[in-house]
Amino acid sequence: MNLELKDMPGQLVLALQPISEFGGNIVSVLHQRDKKTPRGLIPVQITFEMDGEKLKELINRMKSNGITIAQIGEDRLREKATMVLIGHIIHSDIRDTIDRIDSTRYAEVKDLAVSMPGVDQHSAARVVINAAGKKEMQNAIQLLRDIAREKELLLIESIEEA
Amino acid sequence: MKKVRILIIGFGVIGSGVARAISEKREFISDKYGIDFEVVGIGERDGCVVCPEGIDAMEAYKLKQEGALNKHPCWKDGVSSIDLIKGANADIVIEATPTNINSGEPGLSHMMAAFNTKKHVVTSNKGPLTIAFQKLKKTAEKNGVQFRFEAAVGGAMPVLNLVRETLQANEILGIEGILNGTCNYILTRMSTEGLPYEHVLSEAQELGIAEADPTYDVDGIDTACKLVILANAILGMNVSYKDVDVTGITQISPEALKLASDDGYVIKLIGEIQDRNRPRVAPRLVPKDHPLAVGGALNVISLRTDLAGEITVTGKGAGAIETSSSILSDLISIYKA
Numbered sequence: 001m002n003l004e005l006k007d008m009p010g011q012l013v014l015a016l017q018p019i020s021e022f023g024g025n026i027v028s029v030l031h032q033r034d035k036k037t038p039r040g041l042i043p044v045q046i047t048f049e050m051d052g053e054k055l056k057e058l059i060n061r062m063k064s065n066g067i068t069i070a071q072i073g074e075d076r077l078r079e080k081a082t083m084v085l086i087g088h089i090i091h092s093d094i095r096d097t098i099d100r101i102d103s104t105r106y107a108e109v110k111d112l113a114v115s116m117p118g119v120d121q122h123s124a125a126r127v128v129i130n131a132a133g134k135k136e137m138q139n140a141i142q143l144l145r146d147i148a149r150e151k152e153l154l155l156i157e158s159i160e161e162a
Numbered sequence: 163m164k165k166v167r168i169l170i171i172g173f174g175v176i177g178s179g180v181a182r183a184i185s186e187k188r189e190f191i192s193d194k195y196g197i198d199f200e201v202v203g204i205g206e207r208d209g210c211v212v213c214p215e216g217i218d219a220m221e222a223y224k225l226k227q228e229g230a231l232n233k234h235p236c237w238k239d240g241v242s243s244i245d246l247i248k249g250a251n252a253d254i255v256i257e258a259t260p261t262n263i264n265s266g267e268p269g270l271s272h273m274m275a276a277f278n279t280k281k282h283v284v285t286s287n288k289g290p291l292t293i294a295f296q297k298l299k300k301t302a303e304k305n306g307v308q309f310r311f312e313a314a315v316g317g318a319m320p321v322l323n324l325v326r327e328t329l330q331a332n333e334i335l336g337i338e339g340i341l342n343g344t345c346n347y348i349l350t351r352m353s354t355e356g357l358p359y360e361h362v363l364s365e366a367q368e369l370g371i372a373e374a375d376p377t378y379d380v381d382g383i384d385t386a387c388k389l390v391i392l393a394n395a396i397l398g399m400n401v402s403y404k405d406v407d408v409t410g411i412t413q414i415s416p417e418a419l420k421l422a423s424d425d426g427y428v429i430k431l432i433g434e435i436q437d438r439n440r441p442r443v444a445p446r447l448v449p450k451d452h453p454l455a456v457g458g459a460l461n462v463i464s465l466r467t468d469l470a471g472e473i474t475v476t477g478k479g480a481g482a483i484e485t486s487s488s489i490l491s492d493l494i495s496i497y498k499a
Contacts, residue, residue: 076313082425082427082447084418084447086418095262113421113424117417121415124415124421124423125423154413156449157447158446159338159432159446160447
């Protein structure tokens with residue numbers, strides 16, 4: 001979120017306080033006091049994590065505090081994990097596999113690369129999953145484990161997600 | 163000079179390799195530590211070499227290479243290793259019989275006999291450790307003798323002694339690594355050459371890297387046993403083989419390795435325990451620039467600690483000379499204290 005603050009004491013607090021009030025977790029604050037905008041305001045860039053449904057309320061609160069919001073960018077799925085599947089991936093309904101991850105809404109299959117060596121041989125697939133946070137990623141991996149067990153696929157997880 | 167009388171039980175690749183290493187290193191060790199290691203007995207399946215005034219370990223090694231240990235002047239046909247352990251005037255038993263993960267025998271009985279006759283035990287044998295760790299530990303403590311098994315996990319690679327001697331102040335929070343050189347060799351070759359599993363397995367068997375029956379290695383059993391030993395010895399857990407989730411490498415295909423590689427990963431058989439949760443052995447994606455991404459037949463272990471952070475060691479996980487490094491290290495550490 002890019003904000004523009006008046007050059008007077010207490011402005012940054014007015015901008016940050018509502019974020020924590022709505023349960024947000026501030027990741028970084030870039031406060032550039034020496035770079036004024038053409039309107040004489042101070043640009044501030046804030047990165048934070050919070051429940052997306054509360055965003056509208058947050059914006060209203062900030063505006064009523066007299067904060068100018070210049071730009072908002074949303075990155076809904078921040079976590080990324082790569083995995084490999086081996087087995088009858090296509091014939092065990094790959095579309096269903098993807099749908100079941102995507103339907104969680106907190107995680108989705110972002111990339112899929114499949115290699116099929118021969119008709120009766122096992123295929124391999126590289127799956128990239130994005131998820132909202134670390135906890136959501138663990139849930140998505142557990143879901144994929146369950147699907148792999150059910151469809152008799154070998155799931156190779158990355159050691160990074162341990 | 164402190165004289166230490168040693169029995170070597172099991173005189174195969176490891177046992178005879180240790181005899182050779184003791185012979186070659188005897189002067190070095192006595193000069194450096196003031197300890198004189200003397201082999202006074204060798205136990206084999208069909209008899210023993212018993213010699214209270216000392217055996218020329220190199221001579222025994224050479225006889226074994228010729229398949230003629232029973233031509234040794236001190237050979238006693240039909241004398242069992244158990245009787246040797248119970249009867250011999252010795253300080254320490256090196257137990258190097260083959261691993262049996264079902265019963266732990268004959269190693270388990272050998273170790274118990276050694277403890278009960280007040281002898282220290284140094285071993286490379288995973289079977290008894292996997293099956294009866296607590297019983298062995300308690301029996302050793304009860305008898306006031308030492309029990310050391312650095313060689314049972316990761317061959318030459320120091321792990322248990324590293325934790326005990328050097329990371330004493332640390333709590334170990336997690337352990338992960340490649341604990342089986344055969345699997346690492348197969349996966350590395352498959353990945354770099356794009357060859358199928360069966361092809362590389364045959365090649366590994368020809369080179370003597372894989373056994374004629376590779377099940378123990380490729381199904382992850384060996385890795386799981388080592389993980390059990392680490393869990394019990396380092397993390398103070400009380401687990402056995404049945405408590406480990408195990409998946410081997412037989413399903414890994416060149417296509418899977420290629421897909422992993424295209425995105426910057428290698429596939430390795432990883433043994434892992436985090437925060438005393440259920441131990442797991444499974445093929446995993448490892449980033450190519452990660453410390454665990456070692457190639458060939460190497461082993462590697464990464465310890466997650468509270469003070470030191472991540473500590474990673476790598477080394478040769480098999481081979482008679484390499485393994486004897488760990489066995490000698492255990493022998494010296496018992497007598498240096």
